[in-house]
Amino acid sequence: MAPQAKIIVVGATGLLGSQIVSGLLDRGEAVRALVRPGLTGEKKDAISALQARGLEVVEGDITDPVDRLAERLDGIETVISAVQGGPETIEDGQVNLLRAAEKAGATRFIPSDFAIDIFKLDIGDNFMIDMRKRAAQRFEGTSLKVISVLNGAFLEVMTTFMQIVDWEKNTFSHWGDPDQPQDLTTVKDTAAYTVAAALDASLPAGPLRFAGDVVSMRQFHAAVERATGRKLEFKTLGTADELRAEIERRAAKTENPFEYVALQYQWGMVNGKAKFDTLDNARYPEVKPTSTEEFVRATAPSA
Ligand SMILES: NC(=O)c1ccc[n+]([C@@H]2O[C@H](COP(=O)([O-])OP(=O)(O)OC[C@H]3O[C@@H](n4cnc5c(N)ncnc54)[C@H](OP(=O)(O)O)[C@@H]3O)[C@@H](O)[C@H]2O)c1
Numbered sequence: 001m002a003p004q005a006k007i008i009v010v011g012a013t014g015l016l017g018s019q020i021v022s023g024l025l026d027r028g029e030a031v032r033a034l035v036r037p038g039l040t041g042e043k044k045d046a047i048s049a050l051q052a053r054g055l056e057v058v059e060g061d062i063t064d065p066v067d068r069l070a071e072r073l074d075g076i077e078t079v080i081s082a083v084q085g086g087p088e089t090i091e092d093g094q095v096n097l098l099r100a101a102e103k104a105g106a107t108r109f110i111p112s113d114f115a116i117d118i119f120k121l122d123i124g125d126n127f128m129i130d131m132r133k134r135a136a137q138r139f140e141g142t143s144l145k146v147i148s149v150l151n152g153a154f155l156e157v158m159t160t161f162m163q164i165v166d167w168e169k170n171t172f173s174h175w176g177d178p179d180q181p182q183d184l185t186t187v188k189d190t191a192a193y194t195v196a197a198a199l200d201a202s203l204p205a206g207p208l209r210f211a212g213d214v215v216s217m218r219q220f221h222a223a224v225e226r227a228t229g230r231k232l233e234f235k236t237l238g239t240a241d242e243l244r245a246e247i248e249r250r251a252a253k254t255e256n257p258f259e260y261v262a263l264q265y266q267w268g269m270v271n272g273k274a275k276f277d278t279l280d281n282a283r284y285p286e287v288k289p290t291s292t293e294e295f296v297r298a299t300a301p302s303a
Pocket residue numbers: 010011012013014015016017034035036043060061062063082083084085089093112113114115116151152153154155157
């Protein structure tokens with residue numbers, strides 16, 4: 001008989017959650033995933049591949065009634081949430097999941113934070129982080145240990161979603177002080193740190209902060225040039241205050257905050273407001289994170 005899973009991952013069909021499941025299986029852990037019903041296509045194939053490696057799958061949605069959700073968490077000690085979505089998911093959904101975890105007798109909850117320092121930003125600075133801050137406030141008073149894993153920005157989003165590097169125009173465009181250090185971590189390394197935290201029984205409640213690399217925009221640019229052998233024009237788009245004004249201009253023109261959220265993340269990074277003051281990397285020396293240059297070498301188009 002398969003060992004009883006003590007860890008459940010919610011969001012196992014996602015970018016980060018799938019890597020967390022994979023990392024736990026690599027460490028020989030019995031893992032359960034809560035997966036929404038009706039999986040098809042690539043997501044179904046990916047979950048089947050994880051099942052072949054021993055993943056136990058239960059169907060459910062974090063917005064399900066607490067009693068039903070608690071049944072899916074039977075025997076679970078640690079709940080890892082890697083969900084993504086709007087307030088119905090990140091705030092109400094995760095609070096619902098926490099209530100179900102309490103009911104099921106779980107002891108630890110890792111919410112879907114995985115960001116720059118959400119505890120240093122203010123409400124209004126970044127609409128996606130606002131949701132996580134509001135959820136964190138609603139977790140207060142729980143009997144579970146709530147452990148936030150913070151990783152800075154995924155290196156993957158720095159070279160895509162943030163629109164810093166334009167491979168066609170050969171430009172590298174940044175806002176703010178080019179020498180402000182920034183915390184960057186790959187998805188895989190974030191998953192590895194999350195796995196290490198999930199398996200660390202002596203961990204107290206509270207945030208953990210990890211960075212695979214800490215580099216300024218000037219150093220990032222140099223790493224991209226070294227890794228690719230390409231020359232990219234280094235363009236400064238404006239100060240951090242000018243970036244804030246640009247965000248406000250865009251926000252006034254749209255109801256859709258996804259149109260400017262990449263800039264909100266950059267604002268929190270380039271002015272240092274959401275920079276980690278300390279790192280917890282040394283707690284898990286077995287995780288050997290990827291540097292910016294290694295990451296770019298492995299993923300970017302070469303000259
Ligand atoms: N620091 C950074 O630079 C950075 C960048 C990107 C993401 N992140 C963070 O990483 C975390 C995971 O993001 P991701 O990009 O991996 O997300 P993703 O690929 O969009 O996956 C989201 C997962 O959540 C699941 N989900 C959504 N609503 C659910 C619900 N009601 N019940 C159960 N499952 C639900 C999805 O299931 P379905 O397959 O059924 O939809 C999917 O498995 C988030 O906290 C995100 O903000 C950080």
